[in-house]
Amino acid sequence: MPGLPTIPLPLAALPHGFQPGVQALTDASNTTAFDTGLDIRDIFLGIQRCVVCGSRMALHHAHIIPKVESDTWAELDEHEWLPENAKISVKHEQRNGLMLCATHHIAFDSHQFFIRFVPGPDGDMQRARFVFINYAEFIEFVHLHYKAIALDPQDRYSPIPSLFVIQEWRVRGRYPFRNTTPDCPDDIKWADWISSTGILRTDGGPGHFARPSPPRPTRRTPARTAQLPAPMASGSGGMSESSTSRPLPHINDAIADILAAQRKMPTWRACTLENTSWDGTADENIEKYVATVGLEHSGAR
Numbered sequence: 001m002p003g004l005p006t007i008p009l010p011l012a013a014l015p016h017g018f019q020p021g022v023q024a025l026t027d028a029s030n031t032t033a034f035d036t037g038l039d040i041r042d043i044f045l046g047i048q049r050c051v052v053c054g055s056r057m058a059l060h061h062a063h064i065i066p067k068v069e070s071d072t073w074a075e076l077d078e079h080e081w082l083p084e085n086a087k088i089s090v091k092h093e094q095r096n097g098l099m100l101c102a103t104h105h106i107a108f109d110s111h112q113f114f115i116r117f118v119p120g121p122d123g124d125m126q127r128a129r130f131v132f133i134n135y136a137e138f139i140e141f142v143h144l145h146y147k148a149i150a151l152d153p154q155d156r157y158s159p160i161p162s163l164f165v166i167q168e169w170r171v172r173g174r175y176p177f178r179n180t181t182p183d184c185p186d187d188i189k190w191a192d193w194i195s196s197t198g199i200l201r202t203d204g205g206p207g208h209f210a211r212p213s214p215p216r217p218t219r220r221t222p223a224r225t226a227q228l229p230a231p232m233a234s235g236s237g238g239m240s241e242s243s244t245s246r247p248l249p250h251i252n253d254a255i256a257d258i259l260a261a262q263r264k265m266p267t268w269r270a271c272t273l274e275n276t277s278w279d280g281t282a283d284e285n286i287e288k289y290v291a292t293v294g295l296e297h298s299g300a301r
């Protein structure tokens with residue numbers, strides 16, 4: 001199963017990338033790093049797309065926690081809802097961002113829908129998903145309700161799930177009289193555009209999505225055309241085509257699982273390790289690495 005590489009213990013040497021002087025990609029705390037990070041992460045077969053609907057037009061770099069809310073960011077940090085080395089500035093942390101089309105950016109910022117992180121059963125990160133919830137019951141979003149969107153919980157730069165909890169509370173406050181536990185299908189499916197455009201990896205490599213551009217077709221090879229589905233599916237309320245359903249667990253009942261699961265995500269561990277100083281001795285650095293990552297293997301010091 002893809003994920004954080006296994007590190008043999010006892011640790012004889014620091015893993016690749018953690019030697020003194022080696023810094024991670026997002027260390028430069030500036031807006032360019034934020035924008036570039038999203039451009040690299042939210043790309044599918046070489047094309048940047050809205051992670052909700054797959055549109056490649058009118059793309060925005062959206063913030064989950066608004067970029068003006070440095071106070072909210074500080075509170076999240078104070079309560080350890082952020083990894084230890086998350087960027088100090090709310091607007092520069094790539095894990096607080098996502099690529100959205102103009103429509104979904106406006107809807108997200110005006111609290112019309114939220115994204116729920118659903119941990120995989122028994123901590124299985126391969127089956128964890130970020131799921132769209134059509135809480136405002138917009139007919140335009142019915143086809144996306146309870147569908148997994150194109151964010152990969154296994155990505156080391158994945159959004160931090162607790163940030164979506166804040167967004168969810170705001171959506172619930174925006175619509176105080178909606179059903180607090182909307183019906184959801186029994187199982188989570190990928191959004192239709194994800195399962196129908198060939199962006200899901202089939203080669204067993206790490207992560208769910210094929211990121212690079214496909215090879216250019218030769219003249220003798222017909223170009224593969226990625227067909228996006230019809231934008232709307234019929235239906236009512238927030239339900240899609242599934243025949244059976246269950247209530248979405250209220251966020252207050254789900255939050256403990258979300259906070260526990262996010263600490264096991266590659267994005268959390270990677271963020272924690274970024275900007276950590278590795279200027280000590282080899283033994284000191286090994287101890288720091290083990291303490292920071294929280295390795296649970298038997299034999300860990």
Ligand SMILES: [Zn+2]
Pocket residue numbers: 050051052053054055100101102103104
């Ligand atoms: Zn969109």
